Amino acid sequence: MDTSALTHSNNTCRGSLACVGMGMTLGSHLTPLARSHIERADVVFAALSDGIVEKWLQRLHPDVRSLQPYYQEGKSRLKTYREWVALIMAEVRAGKRVCGVFYGHPGIFAWSPHKAIEMARAEGYEAHMEPGISAEDCLYADLGIDPGRFGCQHFEASQLLFYERRIDPAGYLVLWQVGLVGDWSLARFQTGPAYRQVLVDRLSQDYPLDHEVIVYRGATLPIEKPRVRRVALCDLPNIPLTVEETVVLPPAEPLRLNLAMRERLDALDALEKAGKEVQA
């Protein structure tokens, strides 16, 4: 098929924004659509967790600007993220076709892409997000977990400590950014065992201390294997743990029947059955 007629040239100087995901593993996860957004952009901004993946991205576009230099230990990340949005928006407003490239999925545990898209749209620019394969997706595949089986909650680990949240130990619990748990300042890149102990204390309200937790790191390079470590909850503070790792708590309780709902459904079933008998 000759598809050249489909690729119309968009020469308007109207700025636009696409936030796309690079996926997790170099070479394996970049969708054709995300690649196309990157290739046809005027400017590409990048927030990738692996330097070699960033090198790969640089092959796809001559003007890749790393967002990395805006991080600074001691400076609130929220400020950094706002700066990223400002950088992106400055180019959109200048009439550029801008592509923001984020590792994994650009909208999963990632503040700036959502914010930039919201802002661009509010100012009348075309903006959208293309999904990518996230750490979450890799985790389900590598650990053999189906989130639909018992249900699955996801939390930014610090949020469990900062706010009153309700955990359901009959389902899976996935904790992100455990490596910097408890950092109220948003200005640290890592916190230590004492902070993780607070997390364990919070979790021990819902789980036994010997409950097995899984510490997971998915492959970012295609020559890597996933790293899966299983430890008792009480040992979580004392193992080396990087910011790249995700912590999974499998269910600790069986599903319990909801008898009140069962009764209502049984009553409905009986009504339906009686109705059918009347009709027959």
Add this chain to the structure above:
Amino acid sequence: MTDTIDLLEAIGQDASLRHASAEDLGKVLAQAQASEALTAAVASGDSTRLSAEFGLMQNKTPEGILSPAREDEPEEEDPLEAPVPDANPLPSQK
């Protein structure tokens, strides 16, 4: 010698290579005249060996952190002007 990034991309998108054993992959790399760093990384199963080729840049820790745990911090000023990067980025980066 085949370029390392090209090789990684090729491995990443080939079903017969992506999950190949270190031994099988090693043979493919030898044939492709892969760099010493890549060969060593595959043989040892330790991708940090690639730093011999790319420098210490694999795990750019802070860049992996994209999510604030709270959003209740007051916005200081609207940085309408695009900011200038910190002149002194982290020592371990790039």
